[in-house]
Amino acid sequence: MSLSLGLAACGISAGLFGSMFVPVRKYDAGDGFFAQWVMSTAILFVGFLVHVYRGFPGFYPLAMVGGACWTIGNACAIPIINRLGMAMGILIWNTANCLTGWASGRFGLFGTTARPPANQPLNYAGLACVIIGGILFSRLQSKPSNGGRKRSIEMGDIPEKEALNETPKGSGESEDEDPEVVVKQETTIAAGKKDRIIAFILSLISGVLYGVTFAPVNYMIDQRDTKFPTYPTAGLDYVFSHYFGIFLTSTALFLGYCIYKRNDPWINPQIALPGYVSGLFWGIAQSSFFVANDNLSQTVTFPIITMLPGCIASAWSILYFREITGQRNFTILAVAMTITLFGAAMVGLSKSFTF
Template identity: 25%
Template sequence: MTNPALGCLGVALAVIFFGTTYVPAKQYPTYDGMVFQWYMCSGILAVGLVWGLVSNEWSFIAEKGMFMFPGGLLGGCLFAIANLLIPTVVNTLGLGVGFMLWNGANITMGYVVSRYGLFGVTPTIPASPRISELGILFMIGSILVYGKIQPKLTTSEPAIMELEEADGEQKPLLDKVSPASSTSSALELDASALRRESLAQSLMHPELPNYGPFTIPNERKEIPEDGQDEKKRRAVGIALALFVGCLLGNSLTPYVLWQQTCNAAGKDCNPLNFLFSQCMGIYITSTVAFLLYSTMHRIQKTRMPRSALRPAYVSGLLWATGLAGQLLSAGNLGFDLVYPLTAIGPAMVSMLWSAVYFKEIEGRRNMCILAAGTSMIVIGTALRVYAS
């Protein structure tokens, strides 16, 4: 039986904790996005394990011990792959355009899956479809508004050092950025560059900082030397960004299918029973990627840079708590109503952290844009609730 109060609590948890995920790591050098995300996924798995052990609600599923739903493993795998691709999207397309494309595709895909019943999901038709679609447009429009904010560039992370064992010489893999104050929006920052590289090189940057799908990092991208390569890279970047958005938008589709089957069987369908499986899917995929990455370093005889362990682990704990809230809200309020809000809401919280705590967003113009984007999310949410 659904509980609207629990659903609202779940939405609040998802929006706040997803949006706060990278706050503990904000002031620490991550050095290497691939290493950072593996530490973070270890924190995610810890939350899934603790909940599975504490809840002890497995008697109707398995004879003993915790049970892993195959759908949860798949959903976690989809999210982990999307998260691993984000640094490449940022480097090939630019952080501003990339952020807008993958979040827009994420919201759109989540809505289309639930509204039109893709992949076996039972379609959910709102009482006022036009108003519901208008609410979605307001949410997507808020991404465009946020993209016009002019963040203040902070000092970049220390250079990642590539250790060449042949001659013992250390060479920076990424050049260091001097502190600067930017007067460019996230979209305009796409034109700045640290060094030039080929199209093939631009697609291989797992070592870049990974700030996840809800945060616009204060980092610059690199542009290729050849103009033709730039066109190809933008095409690849757009395709990757849309692919990332589609993966994110379908990461909870296995959960929705499980819930439909569970409800049809008349079982007690606690949404949080799915948490352990989803976390395990994320961890397994992340670990496989990390092992491949470390093997690549081994073959190339280079040493992997260290990363901030504790901040990354805490970020994982926060993210998994947000996932628990997202599952709880989807189970009690419906995936169609909840998902768009839990997809764009964290970006709003992340922006507020940047403005209020880190002071990266300053000035009357930026504050007006921030207020406008936030208002659009609120209006979009109100329209969606009214339409339902």
């Protein structure tokens, strides 16, 4: 195992995870099922390339369970981002992801072997810092952009047809004084708050599902001496099986969505190429995550790889999408990023550094 290789893999993984939604952010992905299916085809392509590179190591069905967990969690990603913004959504689900993955590696959950770091106090302190950073990130006030398509009242916006029925200026009655308009505005605000609460809960659920995605692979590796004597020990050998589970689950969800919509799914053809690029980003990032886990441990990799993408996504939100503005937000963001990066550094050092 190599500390430098593991940390380099963490850097690649965090960078691509934090940027994976950038290609699709400017396009309306609708309900997200088509976009996810396009992503899954790119992910499967990356998995096949890794499979070839590893010399066709074999197919391991249990690894597909982890891919299925990730896919179910990711099905909520686009609705979450549309309601909370890219930075906020990623930061919330990554905090839950961080805690779940860290606990799985530290305490040996789901039948895996516990792998505590060499310096546990430093690891705990670093974990606390990245969580505090995540809490500070949640105080940011972002302005989600919903792509090109006009969204309905359930998204927190006033429908276009209602806007056309507003009282024109100069008619002798202010629209603010119109009881019907006031009620509609209050309903819109209430619907927007409800949507954000639902999106927050979905973010937590998605984070937990993301956090258990490696559990089946780790279980097979840890149980080689008893249950899986012929199975490999390298995480990359399970990548194709893991990614195939993602593709199958994404296909099943998309077909179910088409049936539910009575063969009239909402599909934006402009999302096809950006969605494929996002899938390539994710496939490479997840492969790097497997490498990082092999060379470090989940108690080290999860706090780094799950929290640093939030910093990167925040940078995209400020510099490119303009979702985060204002001096207050910038101050909070600077403090949160500093604490998060400091915590990630402590977690990385806890792998082998002792007092």
